[in-house]
Amino acid sequence: MERKGWAFWPWRMILALRQTVGRWIQALLSRLERPLRAVPGMERRLEAEYAAVLQGLEPILKPYQDLPAFSRLPPEGEAPDRVFQLLQTLAAREETRWRKGYASGAVYHGGAAHIEFLNRVYALFSQANPLHPDLWPSIARFEGEIVAMTARMLGADQADEEIVGTVTSCGTESTLLAMKAYRDWAREVRGITRPEVVLPVTAHAAFEKAAHLLGLRLVYTPVDEGYRANVQAMARAVTRRTIVLVASAPSFPHGVIDPIPEIARLAQAHGIGCHVDACLGGFVLPWAERLGYPVPPFDFRVRGVTSISVDPHKYGYAPKGISVILYRGRQLRHYQYFAATDWPGGLYATPTLLGSRPGGLIAAAWAAMVTMGEQGYLEATRAILETAARIRDGIRQIPELEILGNPLWVIAFTSKTIDIYRVLEQMGRRGWSLNALQHPPAVHLAVTLRHTQPGVAERFLGDLRDSVAWVREHPEERGELAPVYGMAATLPFRGVVRDLLYRYLDLLYEV
């Protein structure tokens, strides 16, 4: 064992040195960004660059020039039949890609009967709002049951304390609320006024958003060769101001599970929180474990795990707009809540970020969970993991490609010999909507029930082989979007990348 440790030393030192030097260079270059952008004419040139990039996206994002558009209210209301017809046309044009399994993640179930059932449930409660529990006590009941069922699925029965939680609108909101709970707990109980969160660089961007909104300092730590959180680095990053450690089960980029028992132990040793982001895996891993897959401990059975975020609207097969945040004990949940006691509008209290909330979605999420049941989730997980194994094997047989880490069903791959972003672009030309990753450049496919349909995995692998061959055989072609991804991933001036992203968001709102 010791010999092996020694053998790894120089390699680790070089890696650490490279990371440190890389950070210094990055910090130096980022200081140059302001003065460079102050050079006369520079902003104008940047605007021209942004416009050129966005023009390339227009055909993808604005394909409906042939259909009626409404940039102001019609003087008189349109006939509902005509409006519905227009909507049917739009939905039909978009349906084929996700229904046939061309998307990474996005639509996790997508079966026609399942969707039709959820739509019928939504219709029953489309007017319901849990802000009025006297009018719709049914929705409060659904929420309580969604939380209880999710908590039990994640080890609540074997936990030393009561597991409680709330229903939220998305994984990002669950993340935000957990971070708020830890912030307010730490301020009140520990007197921490400049709170810090320690998290691996692979944690979801939602944590960055939470820090941005809540005034938290994020302390990022590196991951190991398998893209799992480096616990020693996390231990070194903990200070008197640390309020919570974050781990993923699995991480969005590479689909790998962080060493949660070790991270939770570290958190316990410091008397702070350990939040597990199981947004992606919460409805897969419990069933994968039952099926005998190697699932490391990640849920409330691990002492020291104090909160878990988990998304019914992903692999829980609920409609979009439903997530759950769970806590060990009621105290943390109280730090999430909000109450206004002196408002002339009356006594006002909300459990989550939103005010009014869509009761129809909550009812549909509840209906998805109780109709799936344990057996339904078990079968769905079996199908997804078996398909993912076939896809992983197929990718491994493409010599140019390399899978990152040791994932179960969210499969990231890169290449040392060809531009992976050009492969992504070629896959796009063949209809695929995959995720582009950076640091390092890679692409991932989150396998869903859509990919378990006959022939889909084979079509994915066939298209991937063709895309790789095309890129190999056309080294002179730069591609259209690939250079943009490449530039965005490597450009040291991150403010420029941010501005480009803001203009991209602007473009989405252009009518």
Ligand SMILES: Cc1ncc(COP(=O)(O)O)c(C=O)c1O
């Ligand atoms: C691990 C993880 N956490 C958080 C999120 C954010 O979830 P949402 O998009 O529902 O806000 C995602 C989304 O993919 C995720 O994969």
